[in-house]
Structure formats: structure tokens, C-alpha cells
Amino acid sequence: MWKREGLYLLITLLVFVALVALVALVTHVAGVLLTVAESLPRQHHKISTLESRIIGSTNGRKEQNIMGRIWMLGDNVNTDVIIPGRYNVTTDRTQLARYCLCEVLPEFAQQVRVGDVVIAGHNFGCGSSREHAPAALQACGVQVVIARSFARIFYRNAVNIGLPVLVCEEVVAASDAGQEMELDLATGIIHNRTTGQTFQAEPLNPFVARIVAAGGIIEYVRQEGALR
């Protein structure tokens, strides 16, 4: 008799211990995951979100839009101004974000919010080939840069790292800083929510469109198996 009770007791005890261990394990794993998630630099999260948006939009998922506040810049904003040479001796994107546009918009790095949009004039990103420039904007949370025109190397760099860049003359003329903007990346349709106006961005070169659809050149080469 006592043997049977003892057995029940033992089983109950074992089940209890197993449950406690399971709860502890789950809590631990969740804790580790949270820690990992928190320790990831901000932009990693954003890049993956952006990639899924771009890929999503090409898959026809209509809810994948960009929405944010507008920051306005003028013509010939060079990469020395986007991220000065004295602050780009690093690959740490949060460091880059801290000094982004500090020469022309000192309040930008502090006040920019994830999802914001940069609109600029002619020849945006001229000068040095430093990829730190689009990386700094991306690390700040900027979702898209729209300009009258882009300097060639900046444009390539942005496309390569998955920062969308669009050319649209009309939206530059008709936008003001602080307005709310919405963009459908798949169609290039830009909607100013503050003024109610709608614009159409220029279509991408087909090769560039393939890189953008892949989420950057690394992903493009991975998908294709080679650069071709």
C-alpha cells in the first residue's frame, strides 16, 4: 500500500519538477530572446521591416506602405554634409545616425522618427562614395529619400543597402517640412496627407528594380546565385 502511495507521490513530485523546469526554461528562453532583440542595433530591425515591405509590395500586398513626416533639404546636399568625415570612422550604424545631417539640420538626428521621409532637390548625395551616408539616413529611421535627382554613387549605395530612393520633381516643389506623406513603393504613388495632393515617382531602371525587389544587392546576388 505504502509502495503505491509512494509511487504516486514520486510521480506527482516528478511532474511538478518537470513543470517547474519547463516554466523556468520558457522564461529563460524568452528572456534571452528579449535581450537579443534589445541588443540588436535599431536599424537591423528596420532593415528587415523595410525588406519585407519592399518584397511584400512586389508580391502585391497592398498594406505595405510607407508613412511619415517630411524633412526638406535643398540642392547639392553632399555626403560630407550627410555624414562628415570626422564622424564616419566606424561601421557602427548607431554612431553614424547620431551625426547624420549635423552640418545642415543640427536638430535632425535628435528629432527624426522611424518612418520619416527626406525630400531634397537636385544632385542629392554628391561627393564622396562613402556608403556611410545612406547607412546613416537608414539608421536614423528614414524610410525613403525622394529628390529631383541623385548623384550616381549615392543612388547605387542606397539601392544596394535597401534604402528606397525615388525621383519625383513635382513632390519636391509641392512639399513642406513637417507635412505627412504616404508612399506606395510598388506603384511609386506618393500622397501628401497634409495637402491631399498625389504624385507619381519616375519608374526605376529594370535592373535597379530587381535589386530593390530583392531588398538590396546582397540579397539579389544570393537569390540569383551570381551577379548577372
Place this chain on the structure above:
Amino acid sequence: MGTLTEEIFSHKLGRTVVQGETVVVDVDRVMSHDTTTPLAIQAFRKLTNSGRVFNSQRSHIVFDHIVPAATIAAATLHRDVRAFAQEQDIPILQEGICHQVMPERGYVTPGDIIVGADSHTCTYGALGAFATGMGSTDIGVAYATGRAWFRIPPTINIRITGSLPFGVYAKDVTFEMVRRVGVDGANYRAIEYTGELVEQMSVSERFTFCNMAIEMGGKAGLVAPDATTQAWLRGRVDREYPILSPYNPRYERVVEIDATTLSPQIACPPDVNNVVPVEEVEHVRIDQVFLGTCTNGRLDDLAIAANIMRGKSLHPQTRMVVVPASREIYLEAMRLGYLETFIQAGASVGTPGCGPCIGRHYGVLAPGERALTTMNRNFTGRMGDPTAEIYLGSPATAAATALSGHITDPRNFL
């Protein structure tokens, strides 16, 4: 049949390419420097399974932007790049500015297609190569695959007639080009320099032209190879190379410049097309003169400045930094007594490399200070404090300014 750019790509691909089409080609060389290599390594690591660069003999890493390391951050990046280079059997070249060292070492030949993680990679076009600057990710992909994609650009032809007047140099002509074409007038385009002045010019002067193609947004700047090119390559290159020339080219636009009409020019801050004749800004006080860079740090540039400064002293309120573009130039300038002239005059002579051009190193400017330099860019904050101003001029203008303490017409000293 086509522009020099089209001829180079057609030769490489074995078929006729035309402007506007997008091509993927095997590149001849891939280059990056101490500041752009770290991000290129990140891209490379994400991509490659084998973990090896496409060809360690055709991959080049040059330390020039912050040498010797100025900060712990720079030293740490250098250490990481050195480890990568060692792992990949790529020798690190620490003997001057990448755009001087690559041609000097014989890594650039006519007809080559070269990509580099620096915007002034276009300099190599002076030897008839198609060379263009890209960002680190493109270069990481090129290190891994040996390939890059290009849209074949339309070409602007800058045709320069006449000869250089007294006191006017290649740099002054280059400013006239930027003034005429604008800072983005050549965006997405190649520039081909032709005309009797170009034919008469040395390779060093052609380097100055091609170096500043990017200051007009140019994807590449090219001079068709000729006897001058071949003479310069002799002793540096022992392999065969094609001599390609434009053949019935269809240029998008021709810009004609008569060099005979030019005077010394200054590019005023903060954009390179802000060009005026030197007379208009002669009153401007200058705190620091910088002679060097991939635009004007070669032996002929140092010779021009040394000839003006020999036996003289800097203006007491003006300091001067001289940085030869490479070790080869440094040694030659030492043998010829140029460095002694600069040092006797009171200038600091720095280690071959980019020097103060990028404000990360020495020769940094304080708030409100003004510099006259032989650099290619006068952007806000480039050399230090954002309220400092950078004026650009020829090596002769730089030397004359260093002696008088304000922007000075070099013709007064010649």
C-alpha cells in the same frame, strides 16, 4: 564603333555595346581604402560561401585616408582590415593615396575596367581605363564575385584647344570645366577629354582632369591612350594592353574650352562650381595652405610650388601643410630639394596619403578659419569645423598665397 567608354566595354564583352544598356562585366581590378574597406568586408562576408576574394592579385587595399592612425577608432578599423587582408593574401599598400599608388604600381592599363570604393577612382581614366567609384557594398560584391553591373553611360566630350597661358595650370582649366558643366552636369555620364591641349599634356596633368570628373557628377573621366600614355607606362607595366580610341563617337554634348583665354581660377566655398578669376578674391585672408591630394600632390605640382617658394618664408599669420601623393613622389621631391624648400619656408611636410583633405587627421581647421588648398572639394566641414571655409586653387596659387597670407595671383611670383 563608339565613345571610348563604349569601345572599352565592347572590347571586354566581345560584342558591340551601346549607351543606355545595362551590362554585368568581369572587372580587371577592385580597390578599397582604409575607410571604405570595413563596410566592404561586411558585405563580402554576407555574400561569399568560399570566403575567398575572386582574385587576390587583382584586389587592392590601400591605407591612405588616416595614416598613420590618428585615433583609437581609426587604429581599430586598420587592425580589422589588416586581419582581413592577411586572411585573403592581399598586400596592404601604405605608400600614398590610392589613386596615385594604383597607377604607379602598374595596376592600371588602357582598356581596363576598374572599380574602387572611392569617388575619385575616376582618376585612372587618364591612362585610358574605364574606372569608377562605387560604395562599399558594390565593392564587397566585386571582391566576392569579380563582377559589377554598369549602365553604359552617355558621354560628354570636353574639347580643349589652345595652350596654357602664363601662370595657368591644368587645375585652372578643370575649374573652368566645372563652372561650365556644373556640379551635376555630368551625372550618370562619362567625360572624354580631347583637343590639342590634352594631347600636349603630361599624364600627371591628365590625372588632374580625370580626378575632378566626379566634381561634375561624372561616372568616369577618360583620355584616349597615346604615345605619352605608353611612355608613362613603360617600366611600370610589362603586360600587353589594347590601345583603344573613340571611333565615330556619338557624344551627347561637346563643351569647347579655349585655354588661351583663361586666367588663374579659384573655386570658392562651399561648391566646386563657385568659380571666379583669382583677382576677384585676392583680398581674402588665409590661415592655412594645403598642397597635396590626388588632384595636385604629384612631383610637377610640388615643383611648381617649390620654384615659387625657394628661399622665401611663409607669411607669419599663415601656416602650410605639404603632403606628397606617394612615397615615390616623396623620395623624388626629397632628392630634388623641394621638401627642403618647403621645410625651410616653414611648412609641415606630412606622410604620403590624403592628409588634411578629409578633416580626420592633421591640419584640421578651427571655427571661422579659411584655407586655400589644392584639393578637389571645398564642402562645408570637410577639413574640420563647419564654419571654416575652403578655397581651391592650383599649386602655384597655393604657393603664392602661402607667402603673402591672402589669396594671391601666382603670376606676381613667377
